[in-house]
Structures are given as structure tokens and as C-alpha cells.
Amino acid sequence: xxxxxxxxxxxxxxxxxALGNPARLQIMQWLKDPEAHxxxxxxxxxxxxxxxxxxxxxxxxxxxxxxxxxxxSTLERAxxxxxxxxxxxxxxxxxxxxxAQLARAIGTTV
Numbered sequence: 001x002x003x004x005x006x007x008x009x010x011x012x013x014x015x016x017x018a019l020g021n022p023a024r025l026q027i028m029q030w031l032k033d034p035e036a037h038x039x040x041x042x043x044x045x046x047x048x049x050x051x052x053x054x055x056x057x058x059x060x061x062x063x064x065x066x067x068x069x070x071x072x073s074t075l076e077r078a079x080x081x082x083x084x085x086x087x088x089x090x091x092x093x094x095x096x097x098x099x100a101q102l103a104r105a106i107g108t109t110v
Contacts, residue, residue, distance in 0.1 A: 007105050011079070015102055018078035024071050027057060028080060031094045044091070050084040051093030 019025050030037040034047040041056040058068040072092055075081045080099065081092045 007101065012102070012105060014078045015080065018074050018080060021071070021074075023061060023063065023067075024075055027061065027071060028075065028094065030057070030060065031081065031092065034093070044089050045084075045086045047091075047093075050086060051082070051091040053086075054090045054092065057092065 019028065031052060034052045038047065038052050038056050038060065041053075041059065044053050054068060054072060055065075057072070058065055061068060063071075072081065072083070072090075075092075076083060079102075080095060082095050084091045084093070
């Protein structure tokens with residue numbers, strides 16, 4: 001699902017499935033205000049531009065690296081986050097444009 005693609009009927013189902021997991025929902029809430037939630041971690045790159053390093057998400061969540069990677073892949077497939085690679089580190093940020101599009105679709109569909 002890309003930010004400019006037309007919403008398909010299954011898109012909302014994928015979003016609801018992705019957010020149906022409490023840990024993934026919590027990660028999305030943290031990413032809404034990365035400075036407030038990840039300020040204790042030394043940024044590798046600008047959080048506002050590229051997002052939060054997956055290692056910081058893992059540390060804050062207290063979950064295994066493989067679990068966090070799986071969760072972030074699920075959120076990415078649902079179109080909720082965008083990854084950016086900086087060296088060997090992957091950073092994630094919310095796709096606010098897509099989230100707004102989904103909110104509009106929910107408002108007119110549900």
C-alpha cells in the first residue's frame with residue numbers, strides 16, 4: 001500500500017489487523033511524538049525527518065529484535081509507517097499522509 005495509491009477494500013482490514021496488536025498500537029502511539037517518547041535515546045539521525053531507529057523501538061518496547069522487526073514489517077505492509085535506512089540502521093516514521101487518507105476512509109466507510 002503506497003501513500004498515493006487508491007484505497008482498496010482490503011486496506012482497512014489490513015490496518016485494523018496491524019493495529020489489533022497492543023504492542024504495534026503502542027509503537028504507533030510512540031511514533032506520533034518521537035521526541036517525547038524516545039528523547040532518552042541518542043538519535044542516530046533526525047527523528048523528525050527519518051524517524052526512530054528500530055533499536056530504540058526495541059529497547060523501549062522490551063521485545064526481541066526479531067519480534068520488533070516483524071511488527072514493523074506488519075505496520076509497513078499496512079501502509080502505516082515508512083522505513084529509511086541510514087547505514088546499517090533502519091528508522092521508522094509514521095506515514096501521516098496515509099493515516100489521514102485512512103481516517104477519511106474510515107469516516108466514510110465505517
